[in-house]
Amino acid sequence: MIQLRIHGRGGQGVVALAEILAICAIREGKYAQAFPSFGPERRGAPVVSYCRVAEEPIYTREPVQQPDIVLVLDSTVLRVVDVLSGLKPNGKLVVNACESPEDLAREHGCENCLVATVDASGIALRNMGRDITNTAMMGALLKVETIVDPHNSAELIRTYFKDTSGKNVLSFWDAYRETQVADFSLR
């Protein structure tokens, strides 16, 4: 089972990203679960969602406490939320940031994990004119861990978003190509 925790700010598609990933995995015949950290919806406030993908049925209803992968859709939450909390040793951290993964790792003391960065905001602004980064970050995620087939994911994104589907698919593939990775895992 792969467990993910996704950080961002309300309105950036944190919940939708978890949902798209889960639906895509389920369409591939896997088991999956996606849910937000429960509560009132708060645009602009730090928010969290969770996703689990497995080959067997998932029974737990716990929030993900020890993620294999942490996704951060908005680098400003790095200052207010301990996004590395519970990240498994040799886990993966994927951040929407302009810095290189090496610089980000140094700045935030990331050890024993793989770090990936991509300028998802730049990609989203370029393609859609809006800083909604979830589809770009989905591309970055699949670059570091092939949880689902990227082509299936792109196809789902095409149908999931009505008016902006083409632009979201562009963002997805741009990020998939532009994501930089630095591996600080212990071998």
Added chain:
Amino acid sequence: MSRREGLEISAACAEAVALADVDVIAAYPITPQTHIVEHLARKVADGLLDAEYILAESEHSAMSCCIGSSAAGARTFTATAGPGLALMSEMLFVASGLRLPVVMALVNRTLSSPLSIWGDQSDVMSVRDCGWIVFFAENGQEVFDMTIQAFRIAEDERVLFPAMVCLDGFHLSHLVEPVEILDREEVDSFLPPYNPKYRLDPHNPTTMGAFAPPEFFSEIKKRQDEELRSSYHVILEVWGEWEKRFGRSYAPLSQYRSEDAEVILLMAGAFAGTARLAIDRLREKGLRVGLASLKLWRPFPREYLVDALGRAEVVCVVDRALSVGGAGGPIANELRAAFHDVADCPRVVSFVAGLSGRDIMVEGFMEMMEKALSYARDEEMPYYEMYGVRE
């Protein structure tokens, strides 16, 4: 052919309602029920569901609309949560007394105060004597299945009672998981059109909800009680047919590794999924533990529970509701009452946990079961314990 789909459980509930081809939906939106009614409102607005969607000005009015439409012979659905159910409370008793087969999705939410929008089961427990059939779903598939089953059971001529399907607020309502969605033909073959013998009809006037003086009231209530109890047999019959048609079995309790168990954990709703993992972990440690997830709350399946749980040494009941000033968790209390005249019955240990959306982790369930065993064997047993509370 049914299709396996990943979708939010609220959407699965709305799909079930649409496949049941309801005539009237009357509701007032309230967190965390909103996604269900939003999906249904969209289906009606888009012409995908030929139903009357009534946005009532309150839940009291929503249930009043449901009573009127059901009395007129329309298949009727509503959904609410927590405080919405509380505001509806007066009319819940009316719907049952009038024997109207309204179906409701109750997205369990706690009752204020302190003000909270999160989930627990204090709402349904506050109306446990209202005369509705009450089911608890544990996952998305059960929400979908039970919603369709609820129409069939409620509308059966031998039943004619309203029915509610409880799904935990947020932990089920806001979760995406795979659900097997039946197709129109499959649902049609299971659920015939609603065609009641008695209905409000201007051409054939009848009185419903008439005044009953003391000379008649008790007789009517006795019959209501007896008939709600006897709906149990119809529920089992319908579940049997469901299994035959669609392969998924239902019973008043769904049990896991409980056959030889010394300690059985009993609870209702989504958290039983997490508890299941605690059972596996304790079994690995050599403890004989099992799980019983309660699916039917009303009519209360007394004999079934006594039979299924009677061989255990301890039943550890985890209630997500508090009977303030009362005698422990509501499910624990009824179980104790069920065992009161049974010789050599298990000790019932009552925990109250998971209030207002507080998660219970696997370790929490393990600790409660281990505690329950030691309470029952060695220590003086508290009447109930609120688990995981900071002092």
